[in-house]
Amino acid sequence: MMIHYRFLLEELRYGGKQVLTFVVCVALSIATLTALNSFRRDIHGSLIDEARALQGGDIIIHAHQPISEELEGTIDTLAQEQDFQQQSTLEFYTVALSEDKDTSLFSSIKAVESSYPFFGTIEIASGRKLGEVLKPGSVVVAQEVLERLDLAVGGLLNIGDVAFEIADVVTFESMRPVSFLTLGPRIFVSMADVDRLGLLGRGSRVEHEILIQLADPANADRLSETLSAVATPRVERVETAKNARSRVKVFFDNLLFFLSCISILTLMLSGIGMQGSLSAILYQKQNVIAVTKAFGASNRYLLIQYLAMVSFMGACGSVIGVIAGYLIKRLFPLLFRDLLPQDVGYAFHPVDALEGIVLGIFVVTVFTLLPLHRLGAVKPVMIFRHETGSEKPGAAPLLAGIICTVFLILLVVRQIDDLKIGIFFVIGLILLIGTVALAASASLWLLKRSTLPTLALRQSAKSLYRPGNASRSIVITLTSAISVLLLIFLLKLNLFATFIESYPENAPNLFCIDIQQDQKDLFQSVVGEEVVMFPVIRARLLSINNTMINAEQERQRKTDNLGREFNLTYRETLLEDEIISDGNSLFGDSKSLPSGVVALSVLDSIAEIGEIGLHDRLRFNIQGVEIDAQVTSIRSRTKSRLYPFFYFVFDSGTLEAAPQTFFAAMHLPKSLIPDMITAITAQLPNVSTINVADMADRFGQLMKRLSVIVTFFASFSIMAGCLILVSTIFATRLDRIKETVYYKVLGADSSIVLRILSYEHAMLAFLSSLMAVLFAEAAAWLICRNVFDIAYHPHWHVAALTVLSSIILLVLIGLASSVGIIRQRPAVYLQQQNSV
Amino acid sequence: MSSPILKAAHVSKHYNIGERRAVVLHNVSLELEPGEFAVISGASGSGKTTLLTILSGLDKPSNGRVWLADEDITDLDENGLAPLRNRLIGFVFQAFHLVPSLTSLENIMFPAELNRDPEASEKASHLLNRVGLWEQRDNRPEQLSGGEKQRVAICRALINNPRLVFADEPTGNLDSENSREVVELLLELQQEFNTTLLLATHSSAITDRADRILSLHDGRLVKNDIRP
Amino acid sequence: MITTIKPNVLSRTILLFMMAVILLAGISCDSSPPPEQQEPAENKTMTDSRGVIVAMGDSLTSGLGVPPEDAYPAQLERLLAERGHDYRVINAGISGETSSGARSRVNWVLKLKPDIVILETGANDGLRGIDPALIEDNIEQIIVRLKQEDITIVLAGMMMVTNLGKDYIANFKSIYPRLAQKHQVILMPFFLQDTATETSKNQADGIHPNSEGYSIITANLLPFVEKAITSDSQ
Incomplete structure (x- = not known):
């Protein structure tokens, strides 16, 4: 069958705005997904690089004892067969002594071969490579070793039985980026020297590692499986860089998951937009189609013509989408600045473009199925009868719905890589749309029943029920679109409220732990100003209402478990960020308690986990x-989880005699903190200080950046949402124009015409956005409480703003689509009515 | 002698279609007396509808001027025309042009409601009874036959007691039986309301009953006869 | 200004933050079972006429990683009962506790009104390279305090891992016999006798005894506890 090019061209030209809307929808639907998928590939690549740098190898074998001969033998054999590199390292603590053995320092020794490391970097003060500097008989040490033992490079350091020459200073180790929880500074020794130290052998505690570098990292999983089979269970651990549980990887997986969800919603909204604009094109062309049919064109012929048209528009949209995706990705380095390893490549591969195009074809096919199917329902008789009777819908919408659902599930599952979540996601959406449809019918029915005070209001309400009206589908479309947009924003607001805003300027930024009872006064005098110290008492929970805590079961919990050791405290009052959510006061009437029983206030989060209620024992x-x-009492916290908190707070008294340390939280100007830490550690060496000023700063910046990223992605959803508004209103504007002409002929002036038009759109917007607010609030609440497990704030002002802006936007679009008629004489429009 | 209710002087209308200029009306001048029943006759395409829309202020002449009840409406804007359309004149169209979202009763009431007439409902009910459609008062246009629609349209045109009613081929979409009834109704009501009626038609049966016959041919007024 | 940002600012930020949060939230990383699972409710301290042995110590006493009934205090109580000694053994072990911690806790433990205290501490100090002089001072103060209350003490000796160096392990090891001698307390020379470095007697971490290891420890400990019981009943 032939494609009629001139016909196509004419259709495109007269399709005008709707064609444009369609193309933009296609482009929008694939732009962010293409960019995101391409970006995901980059990130995964660079995160694997980073994991290798952190681990030092493609595969790493780790044990607390010498690697078994069986495993070592297997590695040696395979190394020859498969041509990979291996090396061993040892790590242990020892007490190193100064040259004259007068001063000692608890240090962390790492014995390495000259090829160490395979991946990652070790920086040395002289700028040379570790392997070049670290000869047998010499050591490379951290600066702290020199300072604490009063030594210099070139001096001698005693480790075990050997006196080593200090060859250089190590300044950075990518495998040990955090020196937060290490007990002693680093000393590198050569593997060749290990045996003569006299420190190893029976009774020593040494961490053994074998690092493997592969020619092709893709083989890592297979080799790792082979080695795991030989390794002693629970003693020898075999890990690959890829499956190492990197927090960064988890973080990015989560971020990309969230962004993917937003992009899928954008795609769905665009899909609705496509469907709407194509329907509008075909509706406008209804007469042309009827005439063409009257002259003998078959459904098949027409279908092919319009299919060609849709394909053409889809292709244009896809190409624009891929280009947009590329441009968006160009923005990523800016958006994700500071969040990513610097060596991430932001390449755009042909495969990304191909993926975008394929996605475009799928999206267009799925979302144009229904409108194109309706072509067959256009009967030649429509030329003669203007009043279109509503056709009984056949199986087609159902079929289209099923295809859409299947497609979405496939897409979501592919995009977020999780079958269960994907199906939940889609089912949730379908439920949403179903509920919206019911609610739309109900609210329209209610509106029909209500009596309205003015002519314009009555008239606009009646317009919603004009024969062949699309009010229900408009409300469904708008409600779905607005609720999805609002949902994204509510989630974003609540996430950020929990993680950013609740960490205000004056939040504590220096914490001190392990202050001993007899050090309280000294600590106070060192700090100078009044500082609140909380007692910390370690304890275990044995039973709740005489039901024993089952430690084994508790450990299975994904949340915090009741079997672990808790830090209790006692005090008399609530903290600033606490409220009582159940009970009259913190400790109630203590006289009512049986003797020997202490009053206790429990935090809601642990109360929920342990199903602990008021009056429980x-x-x-x-x-x-x-x-x-x-x-x-049960307490709730009003601020961020970044504040220190205690699950169990006892009434003071009984616990005062318990062994306890004290914990202090202070807020100091950032510049004063280092000096304060020095002063504290000088006078109270056992007290640990935790300076979170930098962390809080960085965390705040990080969150703001994330906020920008999420907003950036959400803006595409907003664009798609606006397109839906526009295309929906334009698609149905002919009906409104017709009625407006009648009003004018009957003597309505511009003010009443404007009012009727505005009210009609305002009613649609109000109904839709009101329902959208309810749905979005409910969904956001569910997700926040059950998925993210954070406090939920409804942000009603945002909801109100959503309703207001929906009304304004819709009224403006509505007026724009039909305002031409207000200033013009009606004859022109009447003739149009007559001519068809 | 009272002043004319409608007056047109040297009215022309042309459209530019690309480079071509199509002249639809050429230098038409006429006057109508209050209470007259005038018919514009002529073949299809002679310019009847165009003349009617220009005279009624639904369209603007390219040249010439139009007066309704002594008011020059030629340069009035839409808001200036709105009260005239609402109170001074009424329309009946070939294609009925009833508001699809309103019932028959509501359609008839609408102009009175625009006029803030507190008796809109009573007047509309009375008219609906008068034309024998009370049973169909809650039906929407799609549920009415062509003849019924046109009778509703006539009521709507008359509810504000206009001094002038324009009817453009009111029987064009009706069978002969309905045509006859609609014409009878129009004329009866014209008498009752003492309205001027200007009706465009090519039906000679109607033309025969007119007080004045205006004949158009290719956009020119070729005859302006008053029947004795 | 740091210009060469090390591979991942973010990973470190997050890591640091998590740690801070974990520390502040009071979430200690161990999730070991509670040291003992006694029948609740009935206030035994009131009604129980048995003698009280308090097992004071660190994770080696609390039984990190083994079921509570397999930790040595529970095994010891059963063994003593079998041998006709009417004693309750209370597990007062705290994972990760150093000698400084034990010293600050001693008054609290006295609330249990022990007749005998088995004191096992110092291992965590040693693994952190704490100065042996400080450890010795702490343990000495505990002994002095317990003696004031007329409590019979069994001091569990400890040894340190070889890799800390000959000087350190020698200094460390000598603390226990020296104190036992000085204050005339019963000394079990090495708490982990026959289990240390024996892979089959320890858990996968190579440090903490498994249930079998605890049986050996309990058997080794028994003569010293019986000696304490004898001296206690005098």
Whole structure:
């Protein structure tokens, strides 16, 4: 069958705005997904690089004891067969002594071969490579070793039985980027020297590692499986760089997951937009189609013509989408600045473009199925009868719905890489749309029943029920679109409220732990100003209402478990960021408690986990002594989880005698913190200080950046949403224009015409956005409480703003689409009515 | 002698279609007396509808001027025309042009409601009874036959008691039986309301009953006869 | 200004932050079972007429990684009962506790009104390279305090891992016999006798004994505890 090019060209030319809308929808639908998928590939590549740098190899074998001969033998054999490199390292603590053995320092020794490391970097003060500097008989040490032992490069350092020459200073180790929890500074020794140290052998505690570098990293999983089979279970751990649980990887997986969800929603909204604009094109062409049919064109012929047209528009949209995707990706280095390893390549591969095009074809096919199917329903008789009777819908919409659903599930599953979540996601959406449809019918029915005070209001309400009206589908479309947009924003607002805004300027930025009872006064005098110190008492929970805590079961919990050791505290008042959510006061009426039972306030989060309620009896083992407590209140926290908090707060009294340390939280100007830390550690060496000023700063910046990224992606959804508004209103504007002409002929002036038009659009917008607010709030609440597990704030002002802006936007679009008629004489439009 | 209810002087209308200029009306001048029943006759394409829309202010002449009840409406804007359309004149169209979202009763009431007439409902009910469609008062246009639609349209045109009613081929979409009834109704009501009626038609049966016959041919007024 | 940002600013930021949060939230990383699972409710301290042995110590006493009934205090209580000694053994072990921690806790433990205390501490100090002089001072203060209350003490000796160096392990090891001698307390020379470095007697971490290891420890400990019981009943 032939494609009629001139026909096509004419259709495109007269399709005008709708054609443009369609093309933009296609482009929007694939732009962010293409960019995101391409970006995901880059990130995964660079994260694997980073994991290797952190681990030092493609595969790493780790054990607390010498690697078994069986495993070593297997590695040696395979190394020859498969041509890979291997090396061993040892790591242990020892007490190193200064040259004259007067001063000692607890240090972390790492024994390495000259090829160390395969991946990652070790930086040395002289700028040379570790392998070049670290000869047998010499050591490379951290600066701290020199300072604490009063040594210099070239001096001698005693480790075990050997005196080593200090060859250089190590300044950075990519495998050990955080020196936060290490007990002693680093000393590198050559593997060749290990045996003569006299430190290893029976009774020593050494971490053994074998690092493997592969010619082709893709073989890592296979080799890792082979080695795991030989390794001693629970003793020898075989890991690959790829499956190493990197927090960064988890973080980016989560971020990309969220962005993918937003992009899929954008795609869905665009799909609705496509469907709408194509329907509008075909609706405008209804008469042309009827005439063409009257002259003998078959459905098949017409279908092919319009299919060609849709394909053409889809192709244009896809190409624009891929180009847009490329441009968006060019922005990523700017957006993700500071978040990513610097060596991430932001390449755009042909495969990315191909993926975009394929996606475009799928999207267009799925979302144009229904409108194109309706072509067959156009009957030649329509030329003569203007009043279109509503056709009974056949199986087609159902079929189209099923195809859409299947497609979406496939897409979502592919995009977020999780079958269960994908199906939940799609089912959730379908439920949403179903509920919206029901609610739309109900609210329209209610509106029909209500009596409205003015002519313009009555008239606009009646217009919603004009024969052949599309009010229900408009409301469904708008509600779905607005609720999805609002949902994204509510989620974003709540996430950020939890993670950014609740960490205000004056939040504590220096924490001190392990202050001993007899050091309180000294600590106070060192700090100078008044500082609040919280007692910390370690204890275990034994039973709740005489039901023993089952440690084995508790450990299975994904959330915090009740079997672990808790830090208790006691005090008399609520903290600033706490409220009582259940109970009259923190400790109620203590006289009402049985003797020997202590009043206890429990935090809501742990109360939920342990199903602990008011008046429950909890028994604790406080360092050997058992104490019974009765719950007198449940507390909630109003601020971020970045504040320190205590699950269990006891009434002061009983616990004051328990062994305890103190914990202090302070807010200091950032510049004063280093000096304060120095002062504290000089006077109270056992006190650990945690400076979170930098972390808080960085965390805040990080969150702001994330906010920008999410907003950036959400803006595409907004664009798609606006397109839906525009295309929906334009698609149905002919009906409104017709009625407006009648009003004018009957003597309506511009003010009443404007009012009727505005009210009609305002009613649609109000109904849709009101329902959208309800749905979005409900969904956001569910997701925040059950998925993210964060407090939910409804942000009603945002909801109100959504309703208001929907109304304004829709009224403006509505007026823009039909305002021409207000200033013009009606004859022109009447003739148009007559001519068809 | 009272002043004319409608007056047109040297009215022309042309459209530019690309480079071509199509002249639809050429230098038409006429006057109508209050209470007259005038018919514009002529073949299809002679310019009847165009003349009617220009005279009624639904369209603007390219040249010439139009007065309605002594007011020059030629340069009035849409808001200036709105009260005239609402109160001074009424329309009946070939294609009925009833508001699809309103019932028969509501359609008839609408102009009165625009006029803030507190008795809109009573007047509309009375008219609907008068034309024998009370049973169909809650039906929407799609549920009415052509003849019924046109009778509703006539009521709508008359509800504000206009001094002038324009009817453009009111029987064009009706069978002969309905045509006859609609014409009878129009004329009866014209008498009752003492309205001027200007009706475009090519039906000689109607033309025969007119007080004045205006004949158009290729956009020119070729005859302006008053029947004795 | 740092110009060469090391591979991943973010990873470190997040890591640091998580740690800070974890520390502040009071989430200690161990998730070991509670040291003992006694029948709740009935206030035994009131009604129980048995003698009280308090097992004070670190994770080696609390039984990190083994079921509570397999940790040595529970095994010891059963063994003593079999041999006709009417004693309750309370597990007062705290994972990760150093001698400084034990010293600050001693008054609290006295609330349990022990007749005998088995004191096992110092291993965590050693693994952190703490100065042996400080460890010795702490343990000495604990002994002095317990003696004030007329409590019979069994001191569990400890040894340090070889890799810390000959000087350190020698200094460390000598603390226990020296104190036992000085204060005339019963000394079990090495708490982990026959289990240390024996792969089959330890858990996968190579440090903490498994249930079998605890049986050996309990058997080794028994004569010293019986000696304490004898001296206690005098």
